[in-house]
Amino acid sequence: AWTKNQFDGFKNKDEFEKEVVRHVETTLARSMFNCDDVAAYSATALAFRDRLIKDWNKTQQRQTFTDSKRIYYLSLEFLMGRALDNAMLNVKGKDIAKSALDELGFRIEDIIGQENDAALGNGGLGRLAACFLDSMASLNYPAWGYGLRYRYGIFKQEIIDGYQVEVPDYWLDFNPWEFPRHDVTVDIQFYGHVRKSQDANGKTVANWEGGETVTAVAYDMPIPGYDTPSTNNLRLWSSKAASGEFDFQKFNSGEYESSVADQQRAETISAVLYPNDNLDRGKELRLKQQYFWVAASLYDIVRRFKKSKRAWREFPDQVAIQLNDTHPTLAVVELQRILIDKEGLEWDEAWAIVTATFGYTNHTVLPEALEKWPVGLFQHLLPRHLQIIYDINLFFLQSVEKRFPDDRDMLSRVSIIEESQPKMVRMAYLAIVGSHKVNGVAELHSDLIQTTIFKDFVKIYGADKFTNVTNGITPRRWLHQANPRLSELIASKTGGYDYLKDLTTLNKLEQYVDDKAFRKEWAEIKYANKVRLAKYIKSTLDITVNPAALFDVQVKRIHEYKRQQLNIFGVIYRYLQIKEMSAEERKKQAPRVSIFGGKAAPGYWMAKQIIHLINNVGSVVNKDPDVGDLLKVIFLEDYNVSKAEIIIPASDLSEHISTAGTEASGTSNMKFVLNGGLIIGTCDGANIEITREIGQENIFLFGTLSEDVEDLRHNHTYGKHAVDSGLQKVFDAITSGKFGDANDFGALVSAVRDHGDYYLVSDDFQSYIDTQKMVDEEYKNQEEWVSKCIRSVARMGFFSSDRCINEYAEEIWNIEPLAV
Numbered sequence: 001a002w003t004k005n006q007f008d009g010f011k012n013k014d015e016f017e018k019e020v021v022r023h024v025e026t027t028l029a030r031s032m033f034n035c036d037d038v039a040a041y042s043a044t045a046l047a048f049r050d051r052l053i054k055d056w057n058k059t060q061q062r063q064t065f066t067d068s069k070r071i072y073y074l075s076l077e078f079l080m081g082r083a084l085d086n087a088m089l090n091v092k093g094k095d096i097a098k099s100a101l102d103e104l105g106f107r108i109e110d111i112i113g114q115e116n117d118a119a120l121g122n123g124g125l126g127r128l129a130a131c132f133l134d135s136m137a138s139l140n141y142p143a144w145g146y147g148l149r150y151r152y153g154i155f156k157q158e159i160i161d162g163y164q165v166e167v168p169d170y171w172l173d174f175n176p177w178e179f180p181r182h183d184v185t186v187d188i189q190f191y192g193h194v195r196k197s198q199d200a201n202g203k204t205v206a207n208w209e210g211g212e213t214v215t216a217v218a219y220d221m222p223i224p225g226y227d228t229p230s231t232n233n234l235r236l237w238s239s240k241a242a243s244g245e246f247d248f249q250k251f252n253s254g255e256y257e258s259s260v261a262d263q264q265r266a267e268t269i270s271a272v273l274y275p276n277d278n279l280d281r282g283k284e285l286r287l288k289q290q291y292f293w294v295a296a297s298l299y300d301i302v303r304r305f306k307k308s309k310r311a312w313r314e315f316p317d318q319v320a321i322q323l324n325d326t327h328p329t330l331a332v333v334e335l336q337r338i339l340i341d342k343e344g345l346e347w348d349e350a351w352a353i354v355t356a357t358f359g360y361t362n363h364t365v366l367p368e369a370l371e372k373w374p375v376g377l378f379q380h381l382l383p384r385h386l387q388i389i390y391d392i393n394l395f396f397l398q399s400v401e402k403r404f405p406d407d408r409d410m411l412s413r414v415s416i417i418e419e420s421q422p423k424m425v426r427m428a429y430l431a432i433v434g435s436h437k438v439n440g441v442a443e444l445h446s447d448l449i450q451t452t453i454f455k456d457f458v459k460i461y462g463a464d465k466f467t468n469v470t471n472g473i474t475p476r477r478w479l480h481q482a483n484p485r486l487s488e489l490i491a492s493k494t495g496g497y498d499y500l501k502d503l504t505t506l507n508k509l510e511q512y513v514d515d516k517a518f519r520k521e522w523a524e525i526k527y528a529n530k531v532r533l534a535k536y537i538k539s540t541l542d543i544t545v546n547p548a549a550l551f552d553v554q555v556k557r558i559h560e561y562k563r564q565q566l567n568i569f570g571v572i573y574r575y576l577q578i579k580e581m582s583a584e585e586r587k588k589q590a591p592r593v594s595i596f597g598g599k600a601a602p603g604y605w606m607a608k609q610i611i612h613l614i615n616n617v618g619s620v621v622n623k624d625p626d627v628g629d630l631l632k633v634i635f636l637e638d639y640n641v642s643k644a645e646i647i648i649p650a651s652d653l654s655e656h657i658s659t660a661g662t663e664a665s666g667t668s669n670m671k672f673v674l675n676g677g678l679i680i681g682t683c684d685g686a687n688i689e690i691t692r693e694i695g696q697e698n699i700f701l702f703g704t705l706s707e708d709v710e711d712l713r714h715n716h717t718y719g720k721h722a723v724d725s726g727l728q729k730v731f732d733a734i735t736s737g738k739f740g741d742a743n744d745f746g747a748l749v750s751a752v753r754d755h756g757d758y759y760l761v762s763d764d765f766q767s768y769i770d771t772q773k774m775v776d777e778e779y780k781n782q783e784e785w786v787s788k789c790i791r792s793v794a795r796m797g798f799f800s801s802d803r804c805i806n807e808y809a810e811e812i813w814n815i816e817p818l819a820v
């Protein structure tokens with residue numbers, strides 16, 4: 001068998017066992033006689049952690065010593081998932097751990113399964129940040145992630161009577177992967193006022209005074225790279241009350257309660273991740289989170305730069321800061337403030353440094369997701385920053401006016417301040433003006449932002465400021481860890497595990513496409529993964545599914561633009577068809593399991609209706625004796641990273657069916673194909689590039705093109721539209737009460753039928769159904785199906801996040817790997 005050299009982390013089984021026993025008995029103060037799975041997990045994690053720390057320290061010392069340029073990836077979300085399996089892979093020694101744990105009476109899968117997910121993110125954007133950290137470490141780039149240490153990550157989802165119920169995710173109980181740095185703190189100011197004064201040279205200086213202070217405490221997590229000792233750092237900030245005179249006075253004068261209240265208010269800042277995905281709701285606490293995190297991170301970055309004693313103009317040679325969406329855009333303003341107010345630089349000199357430092361990644365064109373903050377809120381919370389934003393805007397608009405003196409509307413269109421009631425700060429515009437590069441996350445998306453929402457800025461700055469970096473995923477987690485058997489099979493045919501470092505070498509698989517024996521092995525692995533998922537479904541939902549059926553999976557955040565409603569309407573259509581079939585016809589029908597999973601934002605009522613409908617359809621269909629194995633409908637609770645690792649390898653077909661032009665990229669589409677599943681999808685986001693890479697004969701594309709969306713929507717609004725006749729039958733079934741109280745789903749139906757069908761569900765319904773029929777037909781020919789899967793995997797090399805990070809490094813960060 002093709003196993004990596006797994007023997008660097010520990011010399012042998014005995015050495016590892018000794019470490020585990022030592023940690024159980026001393027670190028955990030327990031006895032080996034009552035060592036349960038939790039304790040075994042803890043001790044195993046600690047044993048690997050010890051190894052990790054050494055590489056981590058060395059890497060950091062080396063980065064400091066060589067004084068090399070660093071990347072700082074600012075993201076409010078890092079959806080890391082579990083760390084132990086990844087640590088085992090990167091430290092090496094998983095095989096040793098497996099046999100040692102075996103000897104101690106534990107199964108390594110159970111031990112790995114003890115760990116809580118680090119779920120500090122909502123979905124794609126947060127998971128992308130996690131994949132990027134993995135790639136940056138694996139490619140030896142000196143890089144730090146900066147984020148918030150939420151006490152509660154994304155809520156856990158329970159389904160009760162078909163409805164989503166949110167449960168808090170308190171994940172920090174025992175977390176061996178984080179290191180509190182109580183000596184690394186930054187005091188962050190809020191509120192107060194600005195006083196102008198003259199300095200010794202008669203220059204006017206702004207003093208931001210008064211208000212309140214909250215302290216940021218650093219917590220560090222090691223980020224190991226694959227097959228390299230490079231271990232980067234993820235620094236997360238936690239908020240606590242500043243221990244100033246003020247609290248003391250209150251406490252000493254007996255005002256305990258208000259002293260405690262102050263403390264709680266401070267801790268609230270990093271208490272909880274906002275659970276919205278692609279929706280901005282403008283809450284003050286969210287803006288506080290953003291400034292708290294951005295100010296602490298910049299203070300840290302500037303402090304590190306100042307140690308090198310370099311001139312300020314060298315700052316962009318030492319520091320690249322990437323803004324993961326607009327959430328950290330205040331960093332632009334904060335750096336300008338530090339440079340002019342604290343360090344005494346002139347405006348223009350400072351501004352040149354700022355814009356050379358930042359890059360901005362846009363992840364959405366949805367208008368409701370574009371961040372805007374009321375000017376009044378800024379004035380109150382960050383008065384000095386508002387002044388600086390006004391100045392940035394003034395200088396920007398002056399330059400625009402000079403270049404476009406005849407375009408009267410241009411100024412109001414591109415102004416960072418929206419002249420609405422109330423006035424708003426447009427964060428995306430601020431991010432564009434404050435950065436030297438702006439990128440979208442897939443080709444179509446990058447084209448769209450340049451021709452629609454940021455069109456004027458392309459005119460102003462030229463097309464060179466805008467670029468595309470198509471997203472990618474780490475093959476370490478999303479192939480090797482999630483699908484070890486497939487990884488081993490691939491390694492056996494491509495010359496070992498080097499493919500995990502250069503994913504394009506997967507193309508060697510193409511020569512085995514017609515190899516019967518290889519296809520058989522491939523199919524067996526897929527089947528085994530489906531059996532594993534079937535067992536999971538049985539144990540969590542007590543529903544039996546047939547692993548020989550086609551597993552059709554849609555797992556992602558629930559959102560109207562992602563169109564889970566199209567999928568479930570399609571399922572209902574299929575159900576109605578089966579009901580109408582004769583016994584003979586039913587025998588010819590291809591069995592299917594429709595699997596859904598995903599969280600709805602707690603305040604997104606329509607998304608919750610979709611979850612409810614899926615569950616109700618499931619409870620009718622799954623117990624209908626006419627249907628049997630031909631159709632099962634499953635909603636998997638609490639979809640998250642560790643569940644994705646079980647679900648994705650078990651899919652035959654996955655659905656990526658957003659309205660054309662709405663899904664910026666998608667990344668799970670890449671994960672599914674890389675694990676040997678086919679896709680049904682729209683011409684949207686990265687689906688288009690996946691098609692280009694794997695060939696259109698290997699993907700089931702359907703539906704409207706993005707360039708036609710505007711016209712179709714126009715037709716709906718002006719009444720030139722009747723609901724698709726097949727879809728009408730589905731609506732009739734829903735309104736007849738077949739799937740529970742029809743009133744419950746009235747809004748879902750009328751969004752399509754009566755309210756303009758904004759997401760074009762009706763327009764795409766017929767082609768969706770037709771395409772699903774093709775899927776059924778093609779799945780019957782298993783040899784051909786498996787060939788398509790193999791061919792697709794062979795052609796997926798492009799979608800590694802390593803390729804993606806190298807593009808950022810070259811085109812945006814201007815940074816080289818640090819040789820080890």
Ligand code: 26M
Nearest residue numbers: 124125274276278280363441663664665666667
């Ligand atoms: C905004 C304001 C207030 C609270 C929360 C938010 C917010 C949080 C997350 C807005 C958007 C958020 O995430 C958006 C996201 O995940 N976008 C996805 O990014 C992926 C990586 O680029 C893409 O693949 C997906 O297409 C895109 O939807």
